[in-house]
Amino acid sequence: MDSLTLFCTASLLAGGLYWFVYILGSAEQQGKRAVHLSGGSIAKEKVQDTYKQYWSFFRRPKEIETAERVPAFVDTFYNLVTDIYEWGWGQSFHFSPSIPGKSHRDATRIHEEMAVDLLNVKPGAKILDAGCGVGGPMRAIAAHSGANVVGITINEYQVNRARMHNKKAGLDKLCEVVCGNFLQMPFDDNSFDGAYSIEATCHAPKLEEVYGEIYRVLKPGSMYVSYEWVTTELYRGDDPEHVEVIQGIERGDALPGLRNYKDIAEVAKKVGFEVVQEKDLAKPPANPWWTRLKMGRIAYWRNHIMITVLAWLGIAPKGVVDVHEMLFVTADYLTRGGETGIFTPMHMILCRKPERKPDSSSD
Numbered sequence: 001m002d003s004l005t006l007f008c009t010a011s012l013l014a015g016g017l018y019w020f021v022y023i024l025g026s027a028e029q030q031g032k033r034a035v036h037l038s039g040g041s042i043a044k045e046k047v048q049d050t051y052k053q054y055w056s057f058f059r060r061p062k063e064i065e066t067a068e069r070v071p072a073f074v075d076t077f078y079n080l081v082t083d084i085y086e087w088g089w090g091q092s093f094h095f096s097p098s099i100p101g102k103s104h105r106d107a108t109r110i111h112e113e114m115a116v117d118l119l120n121v122k123p124g125a126k127i128l129d130a131g132c133g134v135g136g137p138m139r140a141i142a143a144h145s146g147a148n149v150v151g152i153t154i155n156e157y158q159v160n161r162a163r164m165h166n167k168k169a170g171l172d173k174l175c176e177v178v179c180g181n182f183l184q185m186p187f188d189d190n191s192f193d194g195a196y197s198i199e200a201t202c203h204a205p206k207l208e209e210v211y212g213e214i215y216r217v218l219k220p221g222s223m224y225v226s227y228e229w230v231t232t233e234l235y236r237g238d239d240p241e242h243v244e245v246i247q248g249i250e251r252g253d254a255l256p257g258l259r260n261y262k263d264i265a266e267v268a269k270k271v272g273f274e275v276v277q278e279k280d281l282a283k284p285p286a287n288p289w290w291t292r293l294k295m296g297r298i299a300y301w302r303n304h305i306m307i308t309v310l311a312w313l314g315i316a317p318k319g320v321v322d323v324h325e326m327l328f329v330t331a332d333y334l335t336r337g338g339e340t341g342i343f344t345p346m347h348m349i350l351c352r353k354p355e356r357k358p359d360s361s362s363d
């Protein structure tokens with residue numbers, strides 16, 4: 001082989017590798033590189049066992065139903081998935097309707113800004129983000145509205161990531177992150193001017209517990225908006241395919257049991273809220289939220305190969321390959337849930353805490 005042929009072959013290989021790794025199906029805004037994938041707060045050598053432990057919860061579904069054990073189970077899940085989510089999806093851990101001509105990043109931001117617009121808060125107001133992840137929505141919302149956002153997440157690793165991103169974005173004056181359980185929040189009664197939760201309260205074993213807490217910390221007259229994961233009116237509990245899809249979504253997303261859309265407003269009213277509006281934001285004319293998951297198929301394979309190689313080299317923890325595999329399967333269930341219309345991750349409910357308690361006497 002002469003030196004020109006050798007040079008051309010080497011250039012082609014290098015170009016192909018660059019295309020495969022960086023260009024092909026690249027993720028949106030990556031806060032993570034593959035070489036930095038970890039098991040969150042879990043020690044590298046314990047990731048594989050922790051993943052097995054996560055699955056064992058589903059062998060004893062009764063335990064998932066035991067409310068006290070759920071936050072720990074959810075915390076374990078986010079230790080396992082947070083880096084992969086950030087690496088392969090971005091800093092906002094939720095879906096949004098796709099918008100023709102707009103990037104996923106813009107569609108995500110628009111979906112987030114809509115939440116705070118519904119709250120009708122002024123710059124300087126103090127609002128709560130219940131289940132804030134690594135703070136993608138929090139930063140978009142603070143920048144858009146000028147409100148001070150306090151986020152709470154059960155996962156300490158996410159708290160550190162969110163604080164780091166807030167600082168990097170120059171938004172740490174507006175955004176604060178607290179590690180805690182949204183079923184028992186470390187905040188005073190009547191202390192927030194608004195609250196939102198984006199695809200987070202589905203992790204609560206009993207919705208009334210988290211809605212009750214949000215109601216408690218809100219000032220009377222202020223608003224709460226939530227984007228809920230629910231089964232829709234098309235879901236049939238006696239259809240084995242529907243059941244398989246919903247159980248697949250629950251297992252791959254640490255959910256103690258998906259609720260039906262009808263339960264949401266009922267619970268909101270039960271804890272004292274007035275329901276102002278309720279709407280499935282996935283319904284037409286919105287464009288499908290699941291196309292982003294489907295379009296990424298080649299990227300998933302690229303990611304799988306990269307993770308496998310990194311784990312084999314000892315750079316990534318061994319269990320990360322299993323976690324990635326689980327997410328790959330979950331993406332398929334989520335897509336089937338979207339395509340059949342039996343599931344939506346964006347059932348929006350807008351509530352108000354009344355000026356007076358409904359049962360208080362009017363003397």
Ligand SMILES: C=C(CC[C@@H](C)[C@H]1CC[C@H]2C3=CC[C@H]4[C@H](C)[C@@H](O)CC[C@]4(C)[C@H]3CC[C@]12C)C(C)C
Pocket residue numbers: 084085087088089092093094095199200202229253254296299300303304324327328330331334
């Ligand atoms: C609200 C929740 C999370 C919603 C989504 C942010 C995530 C649900 C499924 C995740 C993913 C599935 C496939 C992964 C892929 C195999 C990998 O290569 C890159 C990351 C994924 C695309 C990953 C990204 C985040 C999700 C879309 C739940 C938990 C309540």
Ligand SMILES: C[S@@+](CC[C@H](N)C(=O)[O-])C[C@H]1O[C@@H](n2cnc3c(N)ncnc32)[C@H](O)[C@@H]1O
Pocket residue numbers: 071074078091092093094130131132133134135136137152153154155158180181182183197198199200201203204
């Ligand atoms: C799918 S993520 C969504 C994060 C964020 N809302 C976003 O859209 O990027 C769900 C979030 O809810 C949080 N969460 C779940 N159960 C919780 C609990 N009991 N207390 C506090 N946070 C919780 C998780 O830690 C995670 O941050």
